[in-house]
Every structure is written in structure tokens, then in C-alpha cells.
Amino acid sequence: MDRKQWEDNIEGSFISAEAYGALSDEEKDDAYSDMLSFGTAGIRGKLGLGPNRLNRYNVEKVALGLAHALEGKAKPLVVIGYDTRHFSREFAETMTSVLVHNDVAVRLSEQYISTPELSFHVREHGAEFGVMITASHNPPEYNGIKVYGSDGAQLIDDPAAELSRKINAIEDIFNIDSTAFDEALESGRAKYIDAEMEERYRKKITSFIPEIPESDLEVVFSSLHGTSVPIVPEMLDTLGFGNYTLVQDQCRPDGDFPTVKSPNPESVEAFEEARKLGTETEADVLIATDPDADRIGLQVLHEGNYVHLNGNQLGILLLDHRLKMHEGSTPVIIKSIVTSDLGRKIAEDNGGKMIEVLTGFKYIGEQIRLLEDDESQQFILGYEESYGYLLEPFVRDKDAIQIVPYIISMASELKNDGKTLVDALESIYEKYGRRMEVLFSHTFEGSSGKKKIDEIMTQFRNDSPDEMEGRKVVMTEDFESQERTYSDGTSEAIDLPKANVIKIHFEDGWIALRPSGTEPKIKLYVSLDSDDIEAESKSINEMIFED
Structure with missing residues (x-):
């Protein structure tokens, strides 16, 4: 399928000719350099024209692949949700139109919902598949499609590979038949998820959360322009916790994510507005969720400063x-x-x-x-x-929405004892030992970037080091070859599916290299018992990526 054919069909793609025309030659080349494919979290890519971009045609292709995967099923059902990103609603309606045309019933969220809510609805409706239109915490130029099985979990390797084969077998993507969305609703073959079902999810959470102790704990909350508002504040109100303040500018749905560089609660920078508000309100805990509310980040006021807790x-x-x-x-x-x-x-x-x-x-x-x-x-x-x-x-x-009231309950209990979550963390370290972690993420854009990432992984596979920063390597795990090799030369099989990950173990820690399955990134994980984790991890990072 050549570039001209794509460009001739730009009008129906959801991508404007003006936006496409403003791209550089390199950006256009990258849009045709590959096809979007399933990674660790479904399909994710930049919005744009071309087989390596997310647009109406590629969404229709995925929808038809899903329909083909459901052939032979009696009364098949798919549940579809979408977040606050650009074209998320349009993509959800496009999926609905193709599925209904192929005799697949659809239950669709009428408004944006979170990823965990979509997972819940798949299970509650007894659906064969679920689809969530989201790119999670990626920058605004991205969107994506997550596919869920009947158990409400994302598809694991074999089912994902089978679905991928059915999607990739579709060649004429510019002439995929569909039913008009309004007609799909009027026919009853597509229906919106009813409010009672949405309330059932909230009740599930409030039923297991420990009672939030009365305290003077103050919380600042941000949805980072995503889906966790209004559900989180409404749930906190139900639980009787009112000592929270919303970062109002960030609690409005906006696919541009205008107040942050990246809507990622892993990032300290994403908390800038929350810290300002927290300083004004003397908040004890700052909480942020990413746009589809599956990830959550936390900062804790401790000894006069906000401490950013990492994921570990x-x-x-x-x-x-x-x-x-x-x-x-x-x-x-x-x-x-x-x-x-x-x-x-x-x-x-x-x-x-x-x-x-x-x-x-x-x-x-x-x-x-x-x-x-x-x-x-x-x-x-x-x-x-x-x-x-x-x-x-x-x-x-x-499910970040589960975690918000749970962590508030923990923090309230600690506040009544004159302690913080950081104090609780230190108590854990004192009892079980301290392990420090640092994560480095390197982005290599385009086809040349993919080649660079492949070269780094190949180098480590072919020439694994005997020591790093004076630490002797005692074991290397290559999850792609599924082999664990010890320093004495012996080896054994790893009983996990194949994955493009290399993990190097020392006597008191490890590092791991893992390319992203959905982004042009490679991550270096460092986990060590170290007196100076920042300096030591930085040195390891430079040795790998700057040589």
C-alpha cells in the first residue's frame, strides 16, 4: 500500500490536510516506515496519516479484525470505552460502527471513562472483548487501542498474536464497510452503558476500602486533564472524606494536557500545579492520576518538603x-x-x-x-x-481509582499518630532493609531510533559484562532466549514467556534493560543497595548509553 493511496484518502481519515502538509519529510517517511502493531499494552501510536499512525482507517482495521475473531460466536458482545484524548470518542464510535455492521453487539460509554472502569464493564457485561481508546500517560499527539479478553484483563501473548494476524490480514483498509453510528444506536445493536452499571463499580470500591479515620489530613488531587474526575471526588464524598482540594485547571478534560509537559504521574514536573496549591492549602498529600486513571503518583509533605514517592x-x-x-x-x-x-x-x-x-x-x-x-x-x-x-x-x-481512597485512609491513620507515609516507609526499610531504585528512560525516534535500540540490546546479549562499577555480575537473565546464566558458566531455563528484556544481577542488586513495546523508548532499571544511588546509577547509565 503506497503513500499516494493514503494521501488520496486523507479526507476520511480524521487527519486534516493542513496538519499533514505541515509535517517534515522525515516525519512523513516515518509514518510509512512500518505498521502499528500490538505491544505490551495493545496498539499505540501518534495520530496521523499512514500505516504507522493512528487514524480512522487503522481503527476500522482493528475493529474488523475483532469482528473476524468473533466469527462463529453466538451473540458476540464488545464493550468500548474511551478517554479524554483527541479523537478518542470518534475512534470509539468508528469501532462501534464497524462491529455492528458485522453483527457484533456493542456497549459503549456515553462519556469518557477510565481504563479500570472499562475492565470492570467487560466482566459485568459478560463480553467477549473490551476495547479502551487511550494512550495512557503518553504526550497529546498519541492515542491507542487496548484490547481486553472476557476476564477483563488485556490480551496475553497468544490471543494477542492471533488477533494481530487477523488484523494484519486485512488489506483493503480504505473500503471497510460500517453502519452509521446513529443508525447503530437506533437499531439497538449498540447501546450506551447504563448509569446503574457505572454506579456498581463505585460501590465495589467503597465496600472494601477501610473506613477513612477522621483526621485533619489535607489532600490535593489532580486528574491531569483525564478521566478520574468526577468519579474520584464523588467517591470520596460518599466515603465521608471532604478534606480535599482539586487542582481545578487540571481537572478539566483536555486532550492537549495544557498544564503539563507530559501527563505522567511518575514525573515530578507533573506535580508542579499540585505543589503550588498544596503549599497554599498546607496539604499533607498530593495525588495525581494519569489520563485514563490506571496509574497514580504521590507526593507527601514530610519535614516541610514534598517528597515524591517512586512506584516501588x-x-x-x-x-x-x-x-x-x-x-x-x-x-x-x-x-x-x-x-x-x-x-x-x-x-x-x-x-x-x-x-x-x-x-x-x-x-x-x-x-x-x-x-x-x-x-x-x-x-x-x-x-x-x-x-x-x-x-x-x-x-x-x-486501577488508580481503587488506590486513591485506600492511600488516603492509610495517610489519615498515620496523621492521627503524628506520622506521614514517609515515616511508614522508613519503618519498612528499618525492618526489612533498604533497596534504592532509579529509572532512566531514553527516547530514540523514528526508524533510526529503533535500530539504535536494537543495537544496544544486541551488544548486551553478545557481550554481557563480568562487572559494572566494581560490582561483580553473578547472574544474567535473557528473557528473549529464556535463559538464566550464572557466573560459573552454568545455566537454566526461565519459565516465563519470551520478552525483550535483559537483567544483570549483582550480589546486592541488579540492572535491567527493556525496550518499550508501545513507544520509541528503552528503559534502564537500576536497583541497588547503595550509599550513593544517584551517582552510581548515573555512571552505569552513561556507560551503557554514552559509549
Whole structure:
């Protein structure tokens, strides 16, 4: 399919000729250099014209692929949600039109909703698939499509590969038949999700949250222009907690995310407006969620300054509290391979079981499903260092909306004791030991960037170091070859699916390299017992990326 054919069909693509014409030659070349494909979180890409961009034609292609995957099913149903990004609603309606034309019933959110709500609705409706139109915390020029299975978890490798094959087999993407959206609604084959179903999700959360103790705790909350408002403040009101202030400018849905460089609660910079408001209101805790409300970030007022907790730190705070609250069957915790090992020590010292999975919350969802029929074990927490957490499995993806009232309850209890969440974290370190983590993320745009990332990974696979920064390497794990190699030359198989990840272990820590499955990025994870983690991790980063 050549560029001219795409350019001849620009009128129906949702992409304006003016915007396309303003692109550089390099940007246009990149738009035709590849096809969008499934990564760790579905399909994600920049908005634009071309096979390597997200537009109406590629959305219709995915919708038709879904319809083909449902052939032979009796009365198939797909649930569709969308966030506050540019074209999210239009893409959701486009998906609906194609699916209905192919005899697939659709339940669609009438307004924007969060990703965890979509996961919940898939399960409650008994749907075969769920679709969430979102690019999570990416910059405003991105959008994406997440696909969920009937259990409400994102598709794991084999089903995703099968769906990908059906999507890629579609060649004539400019002539995909569809039913007009209004007609799809009028026919009853597409219906909006009713308000009672949306209220059911809120009740599920409020039913398990510990009572929020009365205290003078003050909270500032930001949705970073996304989907967690109005649901979060309404839920806090229901729970009787009124000591919160919204960052008003950031709690208005806006796909441009005008008040932040990137709507990512991992970023300290994303909290700038919240810190200003927090200083004015003397807030104890600042909370932000990303645009589709699956990730959550936190800053805590401690000794006069706001401390930004990283994803591992919030994870072990939740883990420690969940274990203390748990009674009965063996508690099960699930984390990713690039999440701090401190969680394992905490879990096992408290009679819990830790399961490790590849990066991607879909693997956590898979393990929850495998636990469902085992009454001797109970899932209590799934988490990743990338600020994604799940407490209760009525949702099968990251759920920041669950975490907001839970962490407020924890902070309120501590406030009444004259302590902060940072104090609680220090107590955990004193009991179980301290492990420090630093994350570096490097972006390499375009086809040349992809080549650069591949070269870095190949170099480490072919010439793994014996030591780094004076630390002896004791083990190397290559999750692509599924092999674990020890310093004495012995090796064994890794019992996990293939993944483009390399993890190098020292006696007192590890580093890992992982290219993103949805963005032109490669991440370096550093987890060490170190007196100067910033300097040591910076040196390791420079050794890998600046040589």
C-alpha cells in the first residue's frame, strides 16, 4: 500500500490536510516506515496519516479484525470505552460502527471513562472483548487501542498474536464497510452503558476500602486533564472524606494536557500545579492520576518538603498495609520482574507468596485468573514499579481509582499518630532493609531510533559484562532466549514467556534493560543497595548509553 493511496484518502481519515502538509519529510517517511502493531499494552501510536499512525482507517482495521475473531460466536458482545484524548470518542464510535455492521453487539460509554472502569464493564457485561481508546500517560499527539479478553484483563501473548494476524490480514483498509453510528444506536445493536452499571463499580470500591479515620489530613488531587474526575471526588464524598482540594485547571478534560509537559504521574514536573496549591492549602498529600486513571503518583509533605514517592515505594507501602490487614488464606502478591525485590522479602516474611511476571499488567491479570479456583490462596495486591496497582480483582488492570481512597485512609491513620507515609516507609526499610531504585528512560525516534535500540540490546546479549562499577555480575537473565546464566558458566531455563528484556544481577542488586513495546523508548532499571544511588546509577547509565 503506497503513500499516494493514503494521501488520496486523507479526507476520511480524521487527519486534516493542513496538519499533514505541515509535517517534515522525515516525519512523513516515518509514518510509512512500518505498521502499528500490538505491544505490551495493545496498539499505540501518534495520530496521523499512514500505516504507522493512528487514524480512522487503522481503527476500522482493528475493529474488523475483532469482528473476524468473533466469527462463529453466538451473540458476540464488545464493550468500548474511551478517554479524554483527541479523537478518542470518534475512534470509539468508528469501532462501534464497524462491529455492528458485522453483527457484533456493542456497549459503549456515553462519556469518557477510565481504563479500570472499562475492565470492570467487560466482566459485568459478560463480553467477549473490551476495547479502551487511550494512550495512557503518553504526550497529546498519541492515542491507542487496548484490547481486553472476557476476564477483563488485556490480551496475553497468544490471543494477542492471533488477533494481530487477523488484523494484519486485512488489506483493503480504505473500503471497510460500517453502519452509521446513529443508525447503530437506533437499531439497538449498540447501546450506551447504563448509569446503574457505572454506579456498581463505585460501590465495589467503597465496600472494601477501610473506613477513612477522621483526621485533619489535607489532600490535593489532580486528574491531569483525564478521566478520574468526577468519579474520584464523588467517591470520596460518599466515603465521608471532604478534606480535599482539586487542582481545578487540571481537572478539566483536555486532550492537549495544557498544564503539563507530559501527563505522567511518575514525573515530578507533573506535580508542579499540585505543589503550588498544596503549599497554599498546607496539604499533607498530593495525588495525581494519569489520563485514563490506571496509574497514580504521590507526593507527601514530610519535614516541610514534598517528597515524591517512586512506584516501588508506593508499592511496598500498599503491600505492607495489605499484609497487616489480611486474615485467613495465604496472601498472594504479583509483581513484575523489574519491580524491586524488597517486596518479595516483605511478602515472604509475613507468610505471603510472591509471583513474578513479565512487564505488562496483562500478565498480572492472567495470574489472578489462575488463582480464582484456589481457596487456599487469596490475591491481595498486584503492582509494577511504573506506578500501576490493583487491590481487588473485580478489575483486572491497573486501577488508580481503587488506590486513591485506600492511600488516603492509610495517610489519615498515620496523621492521627503524628506520622506521614514517609515515616511508614522508613519503618519498612528499618525492618526489612533498604533497596534504592532509579529509572532512566531514553527516547530514540523514528526508524533510526529503533535500530539504535536494537543495537544496544544486541551488544548486551553478545557481550554481557563480568562487572559494572566494581560490582561483580553473578547472574544474567535473557528473557528473549529464556535463559538464566550464572557466573560459573552454568545455566537454566526461565519459565516465563519470551520478552525483550535483559537483567544483570549483582550480589546486592541488579540492572535491567527493556525496550518499550508501545513507544520509541528503552528503559534502564537500576536497583541497588547503595550509599550513593544517584551517582552510581548515573555512571552505569552513561556507560551503557554514552559509549
